[in-house]
Amino acid sequence: xxxxxxxxxxxxxxxxxxxxxxxxxxxxxxxxxxxxxxxxxxxxxxxxxxxxxxxxxxxxxxxxxxxxxxxxxxxxxxxxxxxxxxxxxxxxxxxxxxxxxxxxxxxxxxxxxxxxxxxxxxxxxxxxxxxxxxxxxxxxxxxxxxxxxxxxxxxxxxxxxxxxxxxxxxxxxxxxxxxxxxxxxxxxxxxxxxxxxxxxxxxxxxxxxxxxxxxxxxxxxxxxxxxxxxxxxxxxxxxxxxxxxxxxxxxxxxxxxxxxxxxxxxxxxxxxxxxxxxxxxxxxxxxxxxxxxxxxxxxxxxxxxxxxxxxxxxxxxxxxxxxxxxxxxxxxxxxxxxxxxxxxxxxxxxxxxxxxxxxxxxxxxxxxxx
Numbered sequence: 001x002x003x004x005x006x007x008x009x010x011x012x013x014x015x016x017x018x019x020x021x022x023x024x025x026x027x028x029x030x031x032x033x034x035x036x037x038x039x040x041x042x043x044x045x046x047x048x049x050x051x052x053x054x055x056x057x058x059x060x061x062x063x064x065x066x067x068x069x070x071x072x073x074x075x076x077x078x079x080x081x082x083x084x085x086x087x088x089x090x091x092x093x094x095x096x097x098x099x100x101x102x103x104x105x106x107x108x109x110x111x112x113x114x115x116x117x118x119x120x121x122x123x124x125x126x127x128x129x130x131x132x133x134x135x136x137x138x139x140x141x142x143x144x145x146x147x148x149x150x151x152x153x154x155x156x157x158x159x160x161x162x163x164x165x166x167x168x169x170x171x172x173x174x175x176x177x178x179x180x181x182x183x184x185x186x187x188x189x190x191x192x193x194x195x196x197x198x199x200x201x202x203x204x205x206x207x208x209x210x211x212x213x214x215x216x217x218x219x220x221x222x223x224x225x226x227x228x229x230x231x232x233x234x235x236x237x238x239x240x241x242x243x244x245x246x247x248x249x250x251x252x253x254x255x256x257x258x259x260x261x262x263x264x265x266x267x268x269x270x271x272x273x274x275x276x277x278x279x280x281x282x283x284x285x286x287x288x289x290x291x292x293x294x295x296x297x298x299x300x301x302x303x304x305x306x307x308x309x310x311x312x313x314x315x316x317x318x319x320x321x322x323x324x325x326x327x328x329x330x331x332x333x334x335x336x337x338x339x340x341x342x343x344x345x346x347x348x349x350x351x352x353x354x355x356x357x358x359x360x361x362x363x364x365x366x367x368x369x370x
Contacts, residue, residue: 001084003079005034008027009025009034011109011113012025014108014112015089015109016036019091021092021101022035024036024088024092025079025088025090026048026076027087030044030046031043043070045070045076045088047060051076051088052078052088057075057077058077059095060074060076074093076089077089077105077106079110081110089109125153133202136157137247139246139248140246157244157247161204161205161206161247162204162238162241163203163238163253163254164236165196165200165202165236165258167199167236168233169233169263179193180201182222182229182232183203183222187218207242219238219267220266222234223266235267237254237257237258237259237260237268237270240253240270253270254270257270257272279361279362290359291359294345294355295308297342303335306325307325307339308356311332312360318336
């Protein structure tokens with residue numbers, strides 16, 4: 001491993017938070033690559049050269065400064081990672097004053113580096129898993145190479161798994177980290193959370209662990225906890241069944257279900273869908289043309305749109321819809337006539353009712369160009 005400037009600056013910042021002294025980080029080329037005194041960055045440091053070449057702590061006293069290049073009084077200690085010297089951390093100050101803290105700072109530095117390296121390795125593994133899942137989801141046939149790759153990653157595609165696709169509304173940089181940690185905590189059995197795209201994620205659940213009947217309640221509880229504990233707004237779409245090897249159908253089903261989910265209905269199972277399956281295949285152009293020729297004037301009028309939705313929700317019951325809207329029955333009759341005048345369609349016919357329902361669903365999905 002080699003120290004880079006970014007990591008060295010983090011080490012200096014971390015060291016300064018533990019001890020109010022000046023610090024330097026020197027690489028194996030004996031150059032200062034980070035310092036709490038920016039003017040020293042880039043300078044050659046002769047004391048660090050000795051510390052690295054002889055693998056020992058070098059104490060620089062005030063009287064040593066004139067004969068050594070680029071140094072100040074203090075203590076310089078080799079930094080090791082997996083037994084290899086990768087640089088030097090120096091504490092500037094009177095050696096007698098900083099000596100009690102020197103070893104502690106060195107150990108903290110090496111621990112910090114170890115944690116950074118582990119985090120980078122985990123991130124690298126996560127990216128490798130994301131790339132694999134992305135490729136796997138698009139395969140229409142499975143070969144030995146893909147099976148071997150999955151085994152190397154510790155994720156056998158030969159075992160059935162249920163695919164759940166999720167969407168998180170928030171866009172902060174640490175959202176996926178928070179989301180993943182929470183989901184892993186909320187589910188008692190092993191799961192895998194994979195970053196997908198456009199604020200989406202994939203949740204893999206091993207087939208034997210969850211019965212279908214209890215899964216909905218568990219997912220809805222997870223959505224509830226994510227909102228209350230992490231302030232994350234999450235929706236999920238669940239594939240029809242667990243599958244092994246060829247997983248592409250599961251991704252298609254989960255995405256269709258997710259596209260039908262809302263914050264009011266955050267968890268949707270593919271098998272519960274009916275009209276939504278057809279809606280997924282309607283292009284934006286066709287949706288826009290349909291709305292323009294039917295209910296768009298109504299849906300763009302807030303009062304009439306609310307009236308239409310409520311009227312259909314109450315199965316065309318004028319009295320129940322009027323009660324829900326807190327208006328007189330005569331007012332509702334007037335609004336219905338107004339909607340029929342604007343569209344040329346009648347809500348008293350099967351064609352009118354079906355087109356109104358379809359228009360509402362398309363308008364909710366915003367299948368329109370801006």
